[in-house]
Amino acid sequence: MEQLVYKKPDSIRDDYKITFCPGCDHGVAVRLVAEVLDELNVREKTIGIASVGCSVFSYDFFNVDIVEAAHGRSLAVATGVKRSKPDKVVFTYQGDGDLASIGIAETIHAMTRGEKVTAICINNTTYGMTGGQAGPTTLIGQVTTTTTKGRQVDISGYPLKISELLKEVDGTAYVARVTLDSPSAILNAKKCIKKAFEAQIKGLGTGFVEILATCPTNWKLTPQEAHARVRGEMSEVFKPGVYKDKVSEA
Amino acid sequence: MKREKELLKGNYAIARAAVEAGCQSYFAYPITPQSEIGEYLSSAMPENGRAYVAAESEVAAISMVLGAGATGVKAMTSSSSCAVSLMQEGLSFIAGDEIPCVLVSVMRAGPGLGYIYPSQGDYYQTTKGGGNGDYKIVTYAPSSVQECIDLTYKSFYVSQKYRTPVCLLADGMLGQMMEPAVVGEYPYEEIDQSSWALDGAKDREPRHIASIEREQETLRKRVVKIFEKYNKILEKENIFEKYEIEGAKLVITAFGSIARIAKAAVKKARKNGMKVGLFRPILLNPFPEKIVAEIAQKVDGILDIELNCGQMLNDIKASIACAATIPVEFYGRPAGVMMTVEEIYKQIETVYRKIVEKKYGTACI
Amino acid sequence: MGRIVLNRDKCKACYLCIDSCPNKVLEVDEKVNNLGYYPAKVNEDKKCVGCAICARVCPDMAIEKVYR
Numbered sequence: 181m182e183q184l185v186y187k188k189p190d191s192i193r194d195d196y197k198i199t200f201c202p203g204c205d206h207g208v209a210v211r212l213v214a215e216v217l218d219e220l221n222v223r224e225k226t227i228g229i230a231s232v233g234c235s236v237f238s239y240d241f242f243n244v245d246i247v248e249a250a251h252g253r254s255l256a257v258a259t260g261v262k263r264s265k266p267d268k269v270v271f272t273y274q275g276d277g278d279l280a281s282i283g284i285a286e287t288i289h290a291m292t293r294g295e296k297v298t299a300i301c302i303n304n305t306t307y308g309m310t311g312g313q314a315g316p317t318t319l320i321g322q323v324t325t326t327t328t329k330g331r332q333v334d335i336s337g338y339p340l341k342i343s344e345l346l347k348e349v350d351g352t353a354y355v356a357r358v359t360l361d362s363p364s365a366i367l368n369a370k371k372c373i374k375k376a377f378e379a380q381i382k383g384l385g386t387g388f389v390e391i392l393a394t395c396p397t398n399w400k401l402t403p404q405e406a407h408a409r410v411r412g413e414m415s416e417v418f419k420p421g422v423y424k425d426k427v428s429e430a
Numbered sequence: 431m432k433r434e435k436e437l438l439k440g441n442y443a444i445a446r447a448a449v450e451a452g453c454q455s456y457f458a459y460p461i462t463p464q465s466e467i468g469e470y471l472s473s474a475m476p477e478n479g480r481a482y483v484a485a486e487s488e489v490a491a492i493s494m495v496l497g498a499g500a501t502g503v504k505a506m507t508s509s510s511s512c513a514v515s516l517m518q519e520g521l522s523f524i525a526g527d528e529i530p531c532v533l534v535s536v537m538r539a540g541p542g543l544g545y546i547y548p549s550q551g552d553y554y555q556t557t558k559g560g561g562n563g564d565y566k567i568v569t570y571a572p573s574s575v576q577e578c579i580d581l582t583y584k585s586f587y588v589s590q591k592y593r594t595p596v597c598l599l600a601d602g603m604l605g606q607m608m609e610p611a612v613v614g615e616y617p618y619e620e621i622d623q624s625s626w627a628l629d630g631a632k633d634r635e636p637r638h639i640a641s642i643e644r645e646q647e648t649l650r651k652r653v654v655k656i657f658e659k660y661n662k663i664l665e666k667e668n669i670f671e672k673y674e675i676e677g678a679k680l681v682i683t684a685f686g687s688i689a690r691i692a693k694a695a696v697k698k699a700r701k702n703g704m705k706v707g708l709f710r711p712i713l714l715n716p717f718p719e720k721i722v723a724e725i726a727q728k729v730d731g732i733l734d735i736e737l738n739c740g741q742m743l744n745d746i747k748a749s750i751a752c753a754a755t756i757p758v759e760f761y762g763r764p765a766g767v768m769m770t771v772e773e774i775y776k777q778i779e780t781v782y783r784k785i786v787e788k789k790y791g792t793a794c795i
Numbered sequence: 796m797g798r799i800v801l802n803r804d805k806c807k808a809c810y811l812c813i814d815s816c817p818n819k820v821l822e823v824d825e826k827v828n829n830l831g832y833y834p835a836k837v838n839e840d841k842k843c844v845g846c847a848i849c850a851r852v853c854p855d856m857a858i859e860k861v862y863r
Contacts, residue, residue: 182798186847186861193636198855202832203809207854224632229497230640239638245628247500248640250523253493256485260497260505261628263481264455268501268630286493289486363815363848396809403809403854 189214191223196241199234203403205360205393206234206302210241212370213273213300216377217244222269227261229254231274231283234309235302238273252283255290258297269381271298276390277307280342281316287346294351294385298376301342301388303418304395312398316340319417324398339417343390347423353385354378355424359392359415361407375427384426392418438611440604441466443575444508444534447582449474451616453532454503455481457494459513463546463602464536467508488513492520492533499529500639502627504586508534510602511552512543515560521595522561526641528656530589530596530623532582533567537601539766547766548603550686553741556597557715564653566660568596569715570669571686576611578604581712587618588667592659593626599714601737603687603768660716669712670721674700678707679786681725682778683746684735685711688769692735695774704782717745723753731785733759735774737766757785797845798862799837805857806834812849812858818842821849 188196191214200206217223223244230238232251239246249257254272262270272279279287279301290297306324307313314324314331317339321330331339343357354376358369369391376387392414394406401409438446445467448456456475458468468484475482481498485491491507498505509517514535524531535556539549556569568588570581581598589596628637643649673693675681684692689710699706709725711718726732726749734743740760747758761777763769799820806828812835813821820843824836834857837843845863850856 182862184860185797185845185863186850186858188856188859192856196856198805198807200854202807202854203811204854207856208852211856225630227501227628227630230638236640236642239636239640242636243631244636245631246636246638246640247497247628248523248527248638248642249493249496250519253490253496253520256490256493257497257500259483259490260455260457260494260499261501262497263483263494264498264501264503264505265629285486286490289490293483363851366851403811404814407811 455498502623518560525565722749808832
C-alpha cells in the first residue's frame with residue numbers, strides 16, 4: 181500500500197506562486213517555515229510580517245495572515261502585532277539588508293525587549309531585489325554592482341556577523357545560523373527554525389535563525405556553484421551553528 | 431456616572447482620553463513638550479491590561495502602531511515636530527494599508543530641533559505630509575484642554591470608522607497648560623473591525639495587508655478609494671467654529687491655540703464697533719474649502735493669523751481663489767513667540783482700517 | 796518503490812533535485828514548460844525509492860507529493 185511521505189505544507193497556499201529566481205534558497209526557507217507552522221499546529225493563529233526585498237510578496241505563498249512592514253521595520257511591526265495580540269504566533273521573514281542594515285536598530289531593540297516573536301533572516305551577502313548591490317554582509321573581496329573591484333575594507337568596512345551579535349542580546353532565547361546547501365543541512369535548518377518558534381511559544385524570548393542562502397542570479401553562479409560558495413567562503417566567515425539555545429535548557 | 435470637572439494639563443487630558451477611548455496599544459519615544467502623555471500611559475496602559483512599549487525611535491514607534499492597528503485594535507502614538515518627521519515613512523504605509531490609528535502631534539518650534547516653544551510650524555508637515563505618495567493625514571486641531579479630550583475621542587472614532595490615520599494636532603501651549611475640563615465617557619459607537627483585521631486565518635482565507643501592489647489598475651483604484659474616504663470625512667466629520675460671522679466685514683481665520691487668543695481679540699473688536707468675525711477650522715485636513723469660499727463671498731477681507739510664517743494661509747487662499755476677489759492679509763509669528771490679545775487686536779484694527787474703512791468710510795465702524 | 800508528483804509548470808530548471816536524487820530518477824525534460832524552462836522530469840525506467848530528497852531540495856515546491 182502506497183503511503184504519502186511528502187506533500188506541500190498546509191501553511192503554503194494552494195495557489196502559491198514562488199516569486200524567487202531559479203535555484204534561490206528562499207523557496208526552501210519559506211517551505212521550512214511553513215512545515216514548522218504545520219508541525220506546531222499554529223497556522224490558524226499565526227501572523228507573519230513581510231519585509232521589503234525579495235520576501236515582500238510573502239502573501240503569495242504563506243497561507244497565513246500577513247502584514248507588510250516598511251524596509252527594516254519588520255520587528256517593530258511584529259512588536260505591535262504581538263503586544264496587541266499576545267496569544268498569536270508572530271514571525272518576520274526578512275533579508276539581511278532589511279534585518280541587519282536599515283533595520284538593525286529595530287532588530288536589536290525588539291530582541292533586547294525579548295519580544296515573543298520569531299525572526300527568520302535570509303543572509304545572501306547582497307541586496308537581491310535591487311540587483312545585487314553590496315550589503316551589510318557582503319564578504320571582503322566580494323564583487324557586487326557597487327563593489328566592482330570587490331569589497332574593500334578601507335572603503336566599505338567589514339561584513340556584519342548577525343548571529344554573533346544577536347546571541348549577545350539578552351532577550352534572545354534561540355540564535356542559530358544554518359545553511360540549505362544539502363539535504364542534511366535542510367533537515368538541520370528545519371530543526372533550528374522549529375526551535376526558534378518554540379522560543380516564542382514557550383514565552384522564553386525572541387527566536388532567531390540566520391539562513392546562509394544563495395542568490396545565484398546576482399552572484400552569477402549556477403545554483404550548484406552557489407551552494408558550493410555557501411559551503412566554502414561564506415561558511416568560513418559566517419560559521420554555521422547554534423549560538424544560543426534556551427529552548428533546550430528550559 | 432457623572433464626570434467631574436478637573437484641573438487638567440493638556441498632555442494628561444489627551445492621555446486620559448486615550449485610555450477612556452479604549453486605546454489598546456500605545457508606542458512612543460519621549461520628546462518635549464508632550465512627554466507627559468507617554469509618562470502617564472506607561473503606567474495606565476499596563477494597569478488596564480493594555481500594551482505600552484517604549485520604542486527605540488519614532489521610526490519604530492509608528493511601525494509598532496502599524497502592526498497593532500493591523501490587528502484591529504485602537505492604536506496610538508504621540509510625538510512632536512522633528513520626531514514626527516521620523517514617522518512620515520510609517521504614516522505613508524499606514525495610509526496606503528488603510529490601517530486605523532491615532533497620532534498625537536504636539537508641535538514645538540522648528541525647523542530642526544528649534545525649541546519647545548508653542549508653534550504651529552507643522553501645519554504643512556501634518557496636512558501636506560512628508561511621506562511619499564497620494565494620501566492625507568486626517569487632522570483635528572484643538573484649542574482648549576476640553577477639546578484635547580473631545581477630539582482625541584473623535585480621532586479614534588474617525589480612524590476606526592474610515593480605516594485611516596488621524597492626527598490630533600496640538601501645540602506646546604495646549605500640551606503644557608492647565609484648565610478645567612471633563613474627561614467624559616467615550617461617546618462614539620464601537621466599529622467592528624473583524625471583517626479585515628488580522629487575527630489568524632482560522633476558518634477563513636488568509637488576509638494580507640500591504641501597500642505594495644503589482645497591478646497598476648488595482649493600485650490606482652485603491653488610491654482613488656482612499657481619496658473618496660477623505661471626501662466622505664469632509665462631508666460627515668467636519669467640525670469648525672464660526673464666531674460672529676453673520677454681518678462681518680472682516681473675518682479672522684485661525685486654528686488651534688492661537689484661535690482662542692484671536693477670538694478674544696475679535697470680541698474686543700466687536701465691542702469697539704468693528705464688524706469682525708472668526709472662522710476656526712477644527713478639521714484641518716481635508717481642508718473645509720467650501721465653507722471658507724462661502725464666507726469669502728460675504729466679506730470684504732480675511733485676516734489669517736498663525737504661529738508660523740503662513741501655512742494654513744495657502745489653503746485659505748486656495749479655497750477662495752475662484753470664489754471671491756478679496757484681500758487676504760496675514761499676521762504670523764514663527765519660532766514660538768506667543769501673541770497677546772492686544773497685539774492681535776491692533777492687527778485687526780489696522781487691517782480693518784485698510785480694507786473696510788477704505789471701502790465704506792469710517793461710518794462703517 | 797516510490798513515486799513523485801512533479802508539477803512541470805512550477806519547475807524553474809535549477810536541477811538541484813537531479814543532483815540530489817540518489818537513484819538518478821530525475822533528468823532534464825526536452826520540452827519547455829509554461830515558464831519557458833526545460834523542467835526536470837521523471838525517468839520511468841529508474842527506480843524511485845520515495846526518499847523525498849528531491850522535494851526537500853526543490854526551491855519551487857514543484858514536487859508536490861511523494862509516495863512510498
